[in-house]
Amino acid sequence: MALLVQKFGGTSVGSIERIEAVAERVIKARQCGHQVVVVLSAMAGETNRLLGLAKQIDAIPTPRELDVLLAAGEQVSIALLAMALNKRGYSAVSLTADQVVIHTDNNFNNATIHEVETQHMTTLLGQDNIVVVAGFQGRDIDGNVTTLGRGGSDTTAVAIASALKADECQIFTDVDGVYSTDPRIVPSATRLDVIHFDYMTCMARLGAKVLQLQSVEYACQHRVPLRVLSSFEEGEGTLVNFDVMSNQNIIGVALQRQQVLVNITLPATVLNEQLGLYGLTAWNLSTNSSDDISQIVISNDDLARLRLVFDSKMRHIGMVSILSLIGKDIQQHLECIQMVLREAGIIVHTYQGDKKCLSLLINEDDHLAAVDLIHEKFVVDGQCLGNLSHLAVS
Ligand code: ADP
Ligand code: ASP
Numbered sequence: 012m013a014l015l016v017q018k019f020g021g022t023s024v025g026s027i028e029r030i031e032a033v034a035e036r037v038i039k040a041r042q043c044g045h046q047v048v049v050v051l052s053a054m055a056g057e058t059n060r061l062l063g064l065a066k067q068i069d070a071i072p073t074p075r076e077l078d079v080l081l082a083a084g085e086q087v088s089i090a091l092l093a094m095a096l097n098k099r100g101y102s103a104v105s106l107t108a109d110q111v112v113i114h115t116d117n118n119f120n121n122a123t124i125h126e127v128e129t130q131h132m133t134t135l136l137g138q139d140n141i142v143v144v145a146g147f148q149g150r151d152i153d154g155n156v157t158t159l160g161r162g163g164s165d166t167t168a169v170a171i172a173s174a175l176k177a178d179e180c181q182i183f184t185d186v187d188g189v190y191s192t193d194p195r196i197v198p199s200a201t202r203l204d205v206i207h208f209d210y211m212t213c214m215a216r217l218g219a220k221v222l223q224l225q226s227v228e229y230a231c232q233h234r235v236p237l238r239v240l241s242s243f244e245e246g247e248g249t250l251v252n253f254d255v256m257s258n259q260n261i262i263g264v265a266l267q268r269q270q271v272l273v274n275i276t277l278p279a280t281v282l283n284e285q286l287g288l289y290g291l292t293a294w295n296l297s298t299n300s301s302d303d304i305s306q307i308v309i310s311n312d313d314l315a316r317l318r319l320v321f322d323s324k325m326r327h328i329g330m331v332s333i334l335s336l337i338g339k340d341i342q343q344h345l346e347c348i349q350m351v352l353r354e355a356g357i358i359v360h361t362y363q364g365d366k367k368c369l370s371l372l373i374n375e376d377d378h379l380a381a382v383d384l385i386h387e388k389f390v391v392d393g394q395c396l397g398n399l400s401h402l403a404v405s
């Protein structure tokens with residue numbers, strides 16, 4: 012008998028039919044003799060709907076109240092799944108984060124889990140229940156509701172798996188594993204059977220939203236066995252672990268869309284300090300720290316908050332995308348990558364990276380052509396090649 016934590020995302024619980032299908036899936040694991048803790052997201056579109064309601068009232072809603080609102084989405088799906096399991100003769104108990112208890116800091120809208128109490132869940136499991144926990148939410152030291160940032164149910168699942176010392180944390184989603192790039196954008200993307208935690212961290216940080224970055228970091232730090240699977244079909248999915256040896260140079264390509272290029276009338280050092288103070292993450296393009304004007308790239312989602320801080324000092328320049336390649340000693344291929352893009356008429360404004368990743372700033376309009384081309388040339392054609400320089404002329 013194993014103890015499994017199974018997390019199902021928004022699309023996987025997007026309708027009553029889907030919730031019934033999830034119930035069947037969970038029962039299968041029970042019938043194999045496993046104990047199961049299920050973690051759920053809100054039904055597809057629900058968190059956005061709630062966010063939309065809040066924004067009709069205020070473009071930047073009070074963070075505490077926003078969390079009270081957004082946490083409601085997950086409470087609906089856990090109750091519905093518990094009902095579906097009960098109807099099928101399996102006792103199931105739904106729990107909010109406050110009932111578990113999942114302790115977080117008080118950084119509303121983007122809280123960090125500090126501790127997950129296990130006693131309540133362990134007692135329920137011992138009484139033969141399936142435990143169904145609301146993802147994405149927590150409570151701070153004062154009893155306030157907090158949420159963990161978009162996609163945060165992944166992190167709830169990993170944190171629970173870690174606290175309960177589960178045998179595996181299984182993230183069920185609408186694709187059957189982690190791919191070399193988003194399979195919804197590039198149909199020729201290939202599924203990875205295994206991926207090393209280091210590369211998965213890079214993929215998640217650079218836009219592969221199949222796993223929330225914090226969940227990968229948490230799993231890596233606490234050594235939680237992590238697997239990504241489809242909730243729609245059977246299969247082994249992708250295992251994220253520490254022992255993978257890959258002879259492939261380039262593991263994957265990730266894309267961050269809806270990025271904004273902004274000029275701010277402040278020297279880079281002052282600006283960086285201010286950004287950090289307000290918890291804003293940006294790619295600062297300024298090379299000369301004494302210049303009066305800095306140029307940054309920031310997610311469109313953060314633009315309203317940026318305006319709130321810098322207001323008249325900022326000027327919106329245009330929309331861009333960040334295309335990233337993830338793999339071994341990736342910088343050595345920079346020239347070749349730039350050449351391939353240049354030949355296709357795609358401008359690389361600038362780049363940054365380290366040994367495991369290389370990020371290129373391109374125009375928003377070029378993102379589809381660029382990801383397709385780079386994936387084809389460097390992941391599909393470039394497999395197992397030590398030197399990829401010939402690809403630019405092929
Ligand atoms: P869930 O609602 O189950 O949490 P998400 O929408 O957060 O699902 O994540 C799954 C989506 O991640 C997929 O539908 C896919 O479009 C996207 N994705 C982006 N990059 C990758 C990748 N490298 N491999 C697999 N899926 C990816
Ligand atoms: N419901 C939240 C979101 O849409 C959390 C999650 O799905 O993981 O971001």
Ligand code: MG
Pocket residue numbers: 020162165220221222223
């Ligand atoms: Mg997700």
